[in-house]
Amino acid sequence: MPKPYEGLFVLDAAQGIAGPYCGMLLAQNGATVVKLEPPKGDWSRGLSTRSGSHSAMHTVYNRGKRAIVLDLTLEEDRAKAAKLAARADVLIEAFRPGVAARIGLGPETAKPDAVCVSISGFGQQGPYSERPCTDSVAQAFSGLCAVNPGMDGTPHRVGTQLIDVFTGLSAFAACQAALASQAQDRASGAAPQRRHLDVSLMQAAASMLVLPVAEAGLIGRMPDEVNVPAGTYAAQDGVGVMFALVREAEWVTLCEVIGRPDLPADPRFKDFPARFTNKPALVAILREVFQTRPSAEWLAKMQAARLLCDRVNTPLEWLDDAHVKAVGAAPVLQQPGLGPMPLPVIPGIGPWVEPAPALGQDTDAVLAEMGI
Known part of the structure; x- marks a missing residue:
């Protein structure tokens, strides 16, 4: 597969799923992605099946990255992080709105032509900007649970981190558009401008519900189901x-x-x-x-x-299906510390079976290479 972002330096200071997934997709497309974590690690390292500093959740969203640890409660480490941010072509953060700026990882710290991706629950502005949010909260708030009543008539959340993943995909798409826009600037001789992308779980969830949102707003009530008895x-x-x-x-x-x-x-x-x-x-x-x-x-x-x-x-029955096997839909990653893990191919991009890094495994090397 082509590597259009080869030579691009990405600082991924996000935790969880959405921001890291955006960073992982950039890595798959050739970017050098450095994952910045606190001493205790991304909280995803502590969830799902785990061994040592590795977990299944952290692995699937952080493949192909380099990992460094900095303690941002320390002034010395905040200065190091700010220097990394100042060199990044793409800066990804998922702190509460305003926190990134206070610790030197906001758009103000980035290069004049950087793409800065801020991921949050409800966006960088508005009365709910400080409200904590998770995938489940976004599913409930957006209306996704309401349109997923199931055969028992009770609203249900989708049983996986659907909104987190789609938010990561949305951030990746927005980042690609911003990078393409900068390429147009350079081609025309104009100075590329810094882009600050406000990506929220709320907006990503709502964009998945574009038809029911639009139709409900049009007619003033929830629309009828369109394919009963499906x-x-x-x-x-x-x-x-x-x-x-x-x-x-x-x-x-x-x-x-x-x-x-x-x-x-x-x-x-x-x-x-x-x-x-x-x-x-x-x-x-x-x-x-x-x-x-x-x-x-x-x-x-x-x-x-x-x-x-x-x-x-x-999922196990899907993995065992003859068609899935025939088309190689889930190649196996040999993840150090965990073992073999089947991972679905990224649609249209291809397989990505680079392992995820251990906590802080590249700290010394990355800082030395950057002269920090």
């Missing part, structure tokens, strides 16, 4: 079968496949609006139907009819 149904063997419907013709086909060709003629289920109105009655019928056959049999029938459906897999 969802997950337990088959006879207890395995979930998920299907989606985007056209009325698919509803007719589904009913034929499951042996209920009478359902489309029922006025309660004639079209998407009617099925939304009568969802409880229809879901009860379909749950009973799906209990009559094992999942493999249902999926064979439905996929033969070109319906949008699949088995509800666990």
